[in-house]
Amino acid sequence: xxxxxxxxxxxxxxxxxxxxxxxxxxxxxxxxxxPTHRDVDVAHILMGTAMAGMLVSALNPIPSGAWExxxxxxxxxxxxxxxxxxxxxxxxxxxxxxxxxxxxxxxxLVMALAMxxxxxxxxxxxxxxxxxxxxxxxxxxxxxxxxxPLAFVVALFxxxxxxxxxxxxxxxxDAAKEQVAQVFAPIGAASPTPSEDSMGxxxxxxxxxxxxxxPRLEAGAHIVMxxxxxxxxxxxx
Amino acid sequence: xxxxxxIDEGSSTLGAQSSAPGATDHQLWTRxxxxxxxxxxxxxxxxxxxxxxxQAVFFTKxxxxxxxxxxxxxxxxxxxxxINWSGSTIGHHAVLTDASFAVVQTGIAIAIAWxxxxxxxxxxxIAWAVGVWxxxxxxxxxxxxxxxPVNGAPGAVMIYALLALLLWPSDRVGRDxxxxxxxxxxxxxxxxxxxVLWGSLSYFAVLGSNRxxxxxxxxxxxxxDGEPGWVAWIDRHAASLVDHRGLSVMVVLAILLLIVAxxxxxxxxxxxxxVALGGAIALVLWVxxxxxxxxFTNGATDVNSGPLLILLAAAYWRWxxxxxxxxxxxxxxxxxxxx
Numbered sequence: 001x002x003x004x005x006x007x008x009x010x011x012x013x014x015x016x017x018x019x020x021x022x023x024x025x026x027x028x029x030x031x032x033x034x035p036t037h038r039d040v041d042v043a044h045i046l047m048g049t050a051m052a053g054m055l056v057s058a059l060n061p062i063p064s065g066a067w068e069x070x071x072x073x074x075x076x077x078x079x080x081x082x083x084x085x086x087x088x089x090x091x092x093x094x095x096x097x098x099x100x101x102x103x104x105x106x107x108x109l110v111m112a113l114a115m116x117x118x119x120x121x122x123x124x125x126x127x128x129x130x131x132x133x134x135x136x137x138x139x140x141x142x143x144x145x146x147x148x149p150l151a152f153v154v155a156l157f158x159x160x161x162x163x164x165x166x167x168x169x170x171x172x173x174d175a176a177k178e179q180v181a182q183v184f185a186p187i188g189a190a191s192p193t194p195s196e197d198s199m200g201x202x203x204x205x206x207x208x209x210x211x212x213x214x215p216r217l218e219a220g221a222h223i224v225m226x227x228x229x230x231x232x233x234x235x236x237x
Numbered sequence: 238x239x240x241x242x243x244i245d246e247g248s249s250t251l252g253a254q255s256s257a258p259g260a261t262d263h264q265l266w267t268r269x270x271x272x273x274x275x276x277x278x279x280x281x282x283x284x285x286x287x288x289x290x291x292q293a294v295f296f297t298k299x300x301x302x303x304x305x306x307x308x309x310x311x312x313x314x315x316x317x318x319x320i321n322w323s324g325s326t327i328g329h330h331a332v333l334t335d336a337s338f339a340v341v342q343t344g345i346a347i348a349i350a351w352x353x354x355x356x357x358x359x360x361x362x363i364a365w366a367v368g369v370w371x372x373x374x375x376x377x378x379x380x381x382x383x384x385x386p387v388n389g390a391p392g393a394v395m396i397y398a399l400l401a402l403l404l405w406p407s408d409r410v411g412r413d414x415x416x417x418x419x420x421x422x423x424x425x426x427x428x429x430x431x432x433v434l435w436g437s438l439s440y441f442a443v444l445g446s447n448r449x450x451x452x453x454x455x456x457x458x459x460x461x462d463g464e465p466g467w468v469a470w471i472d473r474h475a476a477s478l479v480d481h482r483g484l485s486v487m488v489v490l491a492i493l494l495l496i497v498a499x500x501x502x503x504x505x506x507x508x509x510x511x512v513a514l515g516g517a518i519a520l521v522l523w524v525x526x527x528x529x530x531x532x533f534t535n536g537a538t539d540v541n542s543g544p545l546l547i548l549l550a551a552a553y554w555r556w557x558x559x560x561x562x563x564x565x566x567x568x569x570x571x572x573x574x575x576x
Contacts, residue, residue: 007336154281
């Protein structure tokens, strides 16, 4: 039994929107010299593109094997980022104090692992072959590991809910508005640019930099990503 | 679990420096207080329910015509007729109705999680739970004598409603309440609700056919259909363990549930013991009797009562005052103040 194609289409459209937004966010952050979690934005681009392709096969740009490699690398990256935090929790303390810095890394590690699970457990779909979702209920050996996707679902939905709770408190303050105004004035005139020595991660964020780029939109993209991924995992239980 | 001291609608600021540039006070990451944390867990469960509703089987006629209408069986006609009508309507408009159910439940989750609408979310969840208890669960088998706490009776949805009431964001007693559930309604009412809930579970455990020697075995064995191998293995072994021992197992369960029910009236350490026992029973029943909410059968509409009873137990846990003080102190030290 497969899910309705219109429903998969809606979720796929949401994923394309998140991927496009995250790409635009990266560009704007670079252009306006605004801090952002670049590794998270890159992760959202990759996950959004991959999930859109899983939901609507015609949107799948590359083979499943390539995605498995991509998400293995992404998972390794977030494991490294978690290790960095554990080793020194004060590393890069600065602008991203609107998020819990360890849980942000952990949840993206979970998301990368969940993507990996979906590609490993799903029946590979042909690139560009039209039709509905290339995934289905777990069968055979996969059925013995259904606790794993269930744990992913719980983590993802909890993250989405905590993000909704947090998003209401991310209204721009007067100070932040001033900084935004500075950025929009002569671009690059007075705003110090975050250093580029660590892939735009926390280490690149220093005091005196402009306000965080669109934190509520960032949180909104994360919520949509978590819900969509949870939906896909539930279909695989 | 966080302390509920210090807080107001509430959060404590931790791990942040208020002088940080670009992040104003209300933008700093903050940890929700105890009650807010439980509200968010409740919202997470509602979100799971909402997305579960998007499984393919619920977009088919069988959801309304078989699953919903089947709940009328054995109920008095005044209860059964609306169930049959609803089942027929849902069955003939499966896509529209199921999508609506998913939207409502997801909406409840978001409303509870979004602070300005938390009261609306909780209020709607109570109304929705009562409706689902009637139409979707046939009043949990209470009136037709088949309610059994082992498989989730008298219905998980009523616990959603109870949690919404107990986690209502108002302070009748204030933060001096002995446990989170007492904050909104006061300790006597909260304890009374706990007694009624767990006492009714105890009563249903030894109700009617639940006393027969084979009923528990048959109930557990029948639940293995459609489950993954390891869940079916648990069912088979649990069923053989209680084979011909149904009555004695249910009597022991009823006694334990009674201890839990009255335990909240005991001194703090004993009350916590009773609450922990309640949580442990809920966990065992969720795994063995409810097959983890039957989430792996592609036909689950909710997580069943186990996780909700555990969440309820957390709301009745009595926290140490020194723990509260410790959290407050660390919040002041690390956060430079509380919101």
